[in-house]
Amino acid sequence: MTAFRKFWIALVFSGLSVFAFAQHGESHHPQQQTEHPAAATPDEHATDHSDTTAHGGHDCGHSLSEEGEFNAGENAVHHIADANAIHILGNTYLHLPCILYAPGHGWTLTTTSAFHPHHHGNGENSKEGYVLVHGNIMRLTNTALMHGEFQVSDYTHQEIEEKGKKKIRYNAIINGNCEPLDAKTTYDGGIMGGGITSFYDFSVTRNVFTMLLTALVLFLLFRSAAKSAVRTQGHAPKGLQNFLEPLVTFIRDEVAKPNIGPKYEKYLPYLLSAFFFILGLNLIGQVPFFPGSANVTGNISVTIVLALLTFIISTFSANKHFWEHTLWMPGVPAVLKIFILTPIEVLGIFLKPFTLLLRLFANITAGHIVILSFVSLIFIFGKAGESFGGSMAGAAASIPLTLFMMTLELLVAFLQAFIFTMLSAVYIGTAIEEPHHH
Amino acid sequence: MYSAIGAGLAVIGAGLGIGQIGGKAMEGIARQPEAVGDIRSNMILTAALVEGAALVCMVLSFFVAPPAA
Numbered sequence: 001m002t003a004f005r006k007f008w009i010a011l012v013f014s015g016l017s018v019f020a021f022a023q024h025g026e027s028h029h030p031q032q033q034t035e036h037p038a039a040a041t042p043d044e045h046a047t048d049h050s051d052t053t054a055h056g057g058h059d060c061g062h063s064l065s066e067e068g069e070f071n072a073g074e075n076a077v078h079h080i081a082d083a084n085a086i087h088i089l090g091n092t093y094l095h096l097p098c099i100l101y102a103p104g105h106g107w108t109l110t111t112t113s114a115f116h117p118h119h120h121g122n123g124e125n126s127k128e129g130y131v132l133v134h135g136n137i138m139r140l141t142n143t144a145l146m147h148g149e150f151q152v153s154d155y156t157h158q159e160i161e162e163k164g165k166k167k168i169r170y171n172a173i174i175n176g177n178c179e180p181l182d183a184k185t186t187y188d189g190g191i192m193g194g195g196i197t198s199f200y201d202f203s204v205t206r207n208v209f210t211m212l213l214t215a216l217v218l219f220l221l222f223r224s225a226a227k228s229a230v231r232t233q234g235h236a237p238k239g240l241q242n243f244l245e246p247l248v249t250f251i252r253d254e255v256a257k258p259n260i261g262p263k264y265e266k267y268l269p270y271l272l273s274a275f276f277f278i279l280g281l282n283l284i285g286q287v288p289f290f291p292g293s294a295n296v297t298g299n300i301s302v303t304i305v306l307a308l309l310t311f312i313i314s315t316f317s318a319n320k321h322f323w324e325h326t327l328w329m330p331g332v333p334a335v336l337k338i339f340i341l342t343p344i345e346v347l348g349i350f351l352k353p354f355t356l357l358l359r360l361f362a363n364i365t366a367g368h369i370v371i372l373s374f375v376s377l378i379f380i381f382g383k384a385g386e387s388f389g390g391s392m393a394g395a396a397a398s399i400p401l402t403l404f405m406m407t408l409e410l411l412v413a414f415l416q417a418f419i420f421t422m423l424s425a426v427y428i429g430t431a432i433e434e435p436h437h438h
Numbered sequence: 439m440y441s442a443i444g445a446g447l448a449v450i451g452a453g454l455g456i457g458q459i460g461g462k463a464m465e466g467i468a469r470q471p472e473a474v475g476d477i478r479s480n481m482i483l484t485a486a487l488v489e490g491a492a493l494v495c496m497v498l499s500f501f502v503a504p505p506a507a
Contacts, residue, residue, distance in 0.1 A: 254479065355490030362493050419486045426483065 060171055060178040061158025064122060064134070070379045076372035080295040080365060082207045083135030085112035085121060088290045093117050096209055098137060100130060102199035105146060112137075126150045130199075131172050131181065135206075138170055138181040139199045150174050207302065210294035214280040222276075251275055251421060259425040260432070267428050270313060274306060275421040282364060282413035286406065297416070298364035300357070307357035310424040315349070318431035352427055356420065363416050367409040374401040444499030452492030456485045 086094040095113040102108070108128045115123030121135030129146040130139050133155050140146070154173045161167075170181040182197040204212075225244040232238050237245055256264040256271055281296045296302055324330070326345045328337060377398040382391030463481040467474050 254475075258479075351494075355487075355494060358493045358497060359486065359490055362496070415482075419482065422479070422483060423486060 060173070061156040061169070064120065064155040064157060064170075070376070070383075072373055072376035072380060075376055075379075076369045078134065079372055080298055080368045081136075082205050082294075082299060083121065084132065084137050084201075084203055084205055085117055085135050086206050086209065086290070086293070087121060087135065091118050093121070094209075094290070096204045096206070098130075099202040099204070100137065100139075100199055101202065102129070102139065105129065105199075122152075122155050124152060126152055126172065126174065131155075133170050133172075133181065136184070137201055137203065138183055139197075140172065140174075141180050141182055141198065145174065145179065206294045207296045207299055210284060210292070210296050211281065211302070213291065214277065214284055214296075218276055218280050247276075248272060255418075255422050255425050259422070259429040261429060261434075263432060264425075267313070267317075267425070270309070271421050271425055274309070274424060275417050278306070278360065278420055279413065279417035282417060283410075285364065285368070286409055286413060295364065295368050297360055298368055300361045303357040303361040306360070306420070307353040310356060310427060311350075311353035314424075314427040314431040317428065319434075321433065321435045322431045352423075356423055356427075360416050360420055363412055367405065367412055371402055371405045371409070374398050374405060377401075441499045445496045448492045448495035448499065451495075452488055455488040455492075459484050459488065 084098060085096055088094055093112065095111045098108070098110050098112060098114075100108040100110075105128075108130065110127060110130075112123075112132060114127045115130075115132035116125060117123050117132050117135070121132065123132030125131075126140060126145060127149050130137050131152055132138075152172045152174055153176075156171045156173065156178070157168055158171065159167070160169045170183070172179045172181055182199065184201045185197050185199065186195065221240060221244065224239075225241045228238050228241045229245065232241070251272055252264075252268060255275075256268050260267055278297055281302075284292045285295050285297060286292065326349065327342055329341060329345075332341060375398055378391050378394035381394030381397075382388070459481055463477050466477045470477075
């Protein structure tokens with residue numbers, strides 16, 4: 001049993017660490033391009049500024065340090081996206097290690113403190129060709145700037161058209177020149193607006209840090225509970241064990257046993273790890289300030305790995321009976337099998353983990369976006385700090401609504417962890433079900 | 439804009455489905471209160487499956503939608 005448990009935990013974390021770097025800032029999402037063209041911005045000052053940043057006749061886009069008009073959607077997406085540095089308060093950051101690789105340039109090991117991030121997570125200088133924009137690492141495309149440090153006076157973003165697709169490109173202004181930036185490589189084949197670019201980011205990001213923190217907290221909690229379980233064997237449970245043991249027995253008796261059947265013990269370690277890991281991440285994501293504030297289970301790369309583990313386990317433990325009923329079910333005309341049933345069943349094998357990952361991702365992301373939108377009410381009513389009365393009215397509306405959503409999210413945190421575990425158990429159960437004797 | 443309409447339509451279907459599930463589960467519990475545990479876990483499972491279909495529709499509607507729209 002213990003060997004199995006260690007194996008699953010190692011599998012979960014190795015999987016997560018491999019995939020975590022494939023995350024990318026949601027700001028590159030094609031649907032999130034809600035940038036206003038300069039002409040449509042009512043703020044005359046912002047228009048003037050973007051004109052002055054246009055160097056040598058070509059447009060360099062809009063400055064990032066310019067506050068401009070408040071956009072609730074962009075703001076929400078920025079706050080749920082992953083980042084390379086953890087923003088604590090004001091200009092204080094928790095600096096995280098950066099492990100970057102660019103083909104032809106080699107590895108760059110540094111921390112985010114090397115970029116001197118200030119307001120909005122924008123770095124003051126470049127290092128070895130990398131810069132920090134909105135807390136995310138990007139790379140300069142100009143090969144003359146690949147070595148050493150350069151002062152970056154400002155960052156801009158602009159909408160460009162590339163291969164018939166509209167994209168947002170970020171630029172850094174170095175020595176008064178507009179230098180285009182490359183975003184991180186993502187393995188989504190450009191579906192979400194990313195794709196293979198000039199560098200790979202293997203860094204410990206905000207999400208990875210929170211995952212490690214959650215794993216550590218869970219380890220300490222369960223070690224103490226397990227110790228007291230051994231000590232109080234035969235007696236009434238004590239302390240922390242009182243809290244954790246009902247949850248463990250709930251997963252065992254209500255989730256694993258009825259859905260998997262007599263062989264449930266083999267899969268119990270995975271189900272328990274998945275349940276407590278997802279629950280821990282959901283709960284820590286609810287905390288709006290420092291140790292929390294990372295939206296881990298609302299990041300599709302993380303849920304992809306979790307669903308992939310369920311997929312691998314259920315597919316590889318599937319027996320002959322399962323494959324027979326999936327690919328060539330008995331008692332059905334061959335024409336029906338070839339053209340309808342088998343394709344549907346094969347599609348179903350992949351749809352099951354797909355809905356599993358989407359459900360967790362969509363529920364958590366939706367909750368966070370709703371909370372952030374309610375918080376944004378303060379800025380919308382207050383016209384981004386211009387109207388004090390408006391801000392107060394916004395706060396009066398926003399605080400009860402946010403509290404309500406937070407309570408609902410607490411329920412969702414438990415429910416989604418439970419549903420993920422439950423459906424994993426159901427998928428494993430259908431895969432290893434023994435044939436009924438007719 | 440069209441993607442939002444698509445997402446809304448998907449939610450109508452899921453809302454009807456989950457409403458049916460919840461309503462029938464309530465009826466079942468009222469008729470047979472001792473089966474509340476079984477009914478509840480099956481209700482959550484079925485609701486999750488209905489929700490899965492709706493989520494697939496929503497994600498498709500956001501991805502297939504023309505950019506800039």
